[in-house]
Amino acid sequence: xxxxxxxxxxxxxxxxxxxxxxxxxxxxxxxxxxxxxxxxxxxxxxxxxxxxxxxxxxxxxxxxxxxxxxxxxxxxxxxxxxxxxxxxxxxxxxxxxxxxxxxxxxxxxxxxxxxxxxxxxxxxxxxxxxxxxx
Numbered sequence: 001x002x003x004x005x006x007x008x009x010x011x012x013x014x015x016x017x018x019x020x021x022x023x024x025x026x027x028x029x030x031x032x033x034x035x036x037x038x039x040x041x042x043x044x045x046x047x048x049x050x051x052x053x054x055x056x057x058x059x060x061x062x063x064x065x066x067x068x069x070x071x072x073x074x075x076x077x078x079x080x081x082x083x084x085x086x087x088x089x090x091x092x093x094x095x096x097x098x099x100x101x102x103x104x105x106x107x108x109x110x111x112x113x114x115x116x117x118x119x120x121x122x123x124x125x126x127x128x129x130x131x132x133x134x
Contacts (some may be wrong), residue, residue, distance in 0.1 A: 045092075048121065050085030059089070067096040087112050087122040091129060098132070109133035 053098060055077055062073040074093055090112045097105040109129065116126055118128065 032088060045088045048085040048088055050079055050082040055080065067100050070096050083115070084120050084122045087116050087120065088125065091122065091125055094129065106133050
């Protein structure tokens with residue numbers, strides 16, 4: 001009788017240990033997935049799709065020349081650029097134009113906000129700038 005009770009206790013402890021291990025493994029998997037998701041959402045604007053590679057150098061150069069040059073560059077190449085990269089560039093243009101021409105900056109921002117879906121990688125930046133341009 002005492003041997004069967006001992007075996008039952010050992011089996012119960014093994015079963016509880018198995019359940020604890022399953023919970024730990026599940027928590028570890030969720031933690032790894034959350035970390036991978038966070039790493040995937042960290043990006044650079046240059047990594048966003050939607051703009052031909054040959055325009056990158058000219059975009060970097062024109063940003064340093066000021067808002068007027070930036071606006072002229074965007075008007076020249078806007079048909080070649082698509083979202084999400086276009087939305088990011090337009091938000092940068094809003095920030096550049098904010099002092100010089102706030103009405104145009106608000107107009108551009110409203111256009112971006114109207115077409116940007118919440119799943120877009122640019123959405124957090126748009127939400128960050130929302131208080132400034134509304």
